[in-house]
Amino acid sequence: MTGYEIRALAAGEERAAFEVLGRALHVTVTDELWRRRAASFPAERRFGAFTGEQVVGVAGSFAARLAVPGGKTLPAAAVDGVAVRADHTRRGVLTALMAAQLADCGRRGDVLATLHASEATIYGRFGYGAATRGKTVRITPTAFRDDAPAGGTVRLLTTAEARELLPGLYAEMGLTRPGMIERPEVWWAHARERLIGEHQVAVHTGPRGDDGFVLYRTEARRTFDHPNRGAALVVQDLHATNTAAAAGLWRFLLRVDLVSEVHAPGRPLDEPAGAMLTDPRACAVTGVDDDTWLRLVDVPAALAARSWGPGEPVVIEVTDPQLPGNTGRYRLSPTGTRSTTAAADLRVTPETLAMLYLGDARPSTLAAIGRIDVADPAALPHADTLFVTAVPPWCGTGF
Ligand SMILES: CC(C)(COP(=O)(O)OP(=O)(O)OC[C@H]1O[C@@H](n2cnc3c(N)ncnc32)[C@H](O)[C@@H]1OP(=O)(O)O)[C@@H](O)C(=O)NCCC(=O)NCCS
Known part of the structure; x- marks a missing residue:
């Protein structure tokens, strides 16, 4: 790539980058849209690609801790606002922006980077792997089973109430699945303007207070x-902290008058909405898609932080051309992880490791389709039980 300067965005360059x-x-991008988005599009953590004074590419992120298997949270870059102007695409601008951003993440101490991909063909080459998935359900209003969790109340909030209440409620509810992220103020700045302003917001209250909420909009x-x-x-x-709160919110949605169907994209794969209904077929799964993509920026730190299922130790070898500090062999075991010089059982790419890390993909599944180089097939069942998680990973936050 020639003729482009890749550098951190400077104050005053935000709107031009946002227009890209x-x-x-x-x-x-109207003045009105920029007025609403400026607070959530700071220059901080944002890189631009410039030809002369003109910005033609941009890639940003915000800092957010991400939950990993076992319940720890790690510093992560939530990558957003990635674009290259159409008259400068396919010349390596994104590649250069990704390199600058990953190096910056490393300097900042981000152990992970995560993003939602507009297209599934773009990010594997940068070491990202599809790490969480979500299902889309379409439910036609129907009765709940008598044994479905009940109790609690649901109340609709005004927009002002929702803006005030939701950030604290989401934080209090905690990160209950691997893959979930904190929502920092810069995320809420956007959500207050767009999400909350354009949606109805209902909150569920259980015996210990508010324990779930839903944002929804209506389509004629x-x-x-x-x-x-x-x-x-x-x-x-x-989001709900318990099944009674989730059931209460679904029951509320399905009882709203003059509604023919409820659509919910990006739900956790194991969410049992249909099993609570007298007619489970009223809940159709209409799609399963990648939710977030993950990049292990610091492989040793990421492996050390997650918990592992029961299984004999397995040695994986990681080769990471973009972040060579990650290249090495790691011995994974239920009691922890360490670097090793022992022979590798399985060889993985950064992309494949990211698909395994939060527990979404199974090593044996990826090995069977040639995505893992298997030196010792006996290691595969152990790798399967080491990487497995109690619940499927899920992010549940758009950015
Ligand atoms: C996606 C986008 C940022 C790519 O920028 P770019 O500067 O053209 O990317 P690069 O030139 O660095 O391409 C790097 C590689 O990715 C491939 N690639 C880039 N965009 C791709 C796409 N949309 N689909 C498939 N492959 C793509 C290129 O062919 C190239 O392949 P190679 O390494 O084998 O040569 C740009 O097309 C864009 O802005 N698209 C619209 C907005 C968007 O989708 N943003 C991403 C939001 S998550």
Whole structure:
């Protein structure tokens, strides 16, 4: 790549960079949109690609701790706002931005980087792997089973109440699954303007206080031929600390009048919404997609922080051309992880390791399709039980 300068964005360059992002995502950046987004698009942690004075590419991130298997949280870069202007694409600009960003993450002490990918073909080459998935469900209103968890109350908030209450509630609820991230103020700055402003917000209260919330919007479903068809509710964000709170929120959504269906994309793979209904087929899984992608920026620190399932020790060899400090052999065991000079049982790429790390993919599955180089096949069942997690990983935060 020639002719581009890659450097940290300076104060005063934010709007020009945001316009690059807007154009790439086919959104017109008006003064009004920028007024609402400026607080959530700071120059800090953002890199630009410049030709002369002009910014033509951008990649940013915000700092957010990410939960790993076993319950610890690690410093992570939540990567957002990645774009290259259409008249400068396919010349290596993104590649250079990713290199600058990963080096910066390393300097800052981020152990992980995570992102939502617009296309699944882009980020594997930079060492990211699809690490969490979500299912999309479509539920037609139907009765709940008598034995479904019940109790608690649900109340609708005003926009002002939601802006005030949700940040603290999300923080108090904690990160209950591997892959979930904290939502720092810069995230809420965006959410207050867009998500909360454009959605209805309901909160569930259980015996110990508020323990769940849902953000949803409505889409008209009436047509000339079907004038009585109710609206669709589209769930943007639903978090609950316990199954009674989750059941209460689903029950609330399915009892809203004049609604023909509830759509919820990006739900945890094991969420049992359908099993609470008298007619489980009223809940159709209409898709399963990658949720977040993960990059292990500091492999030794990441491996040391997560817990491991029962299994004989396994030696994995990681080769990381982009972050060579990660290259090495690591002995994984239920009692911990350490670097080793022992022979490798399994050889993984950074992308493959990221797919395994939070517990989404199984080593034997990836080995069977050639994504892991197996030196000792006897190690695979042990690797499967070492990497497995009690619950599927899930992020549940858009950024
Ligand atoms: C995705 C995007 C940032 C790529 O920028 P870019 O500067 O063209 O990327 P690069 O030139 O560095 O490409 C690096 C490699 O990725 C490939 N690649 C880049 N974008 C791709 C895409 N959308 N689909 C498939 N491959 C892609 C390139 O072909 C190249 O492959 P190579 O290494 O084998 O040569 C740019 O196309 C864009 O802004 N798209 C619209 C916004 C968007 O999707 N942003 C990402 C949000 S998560």
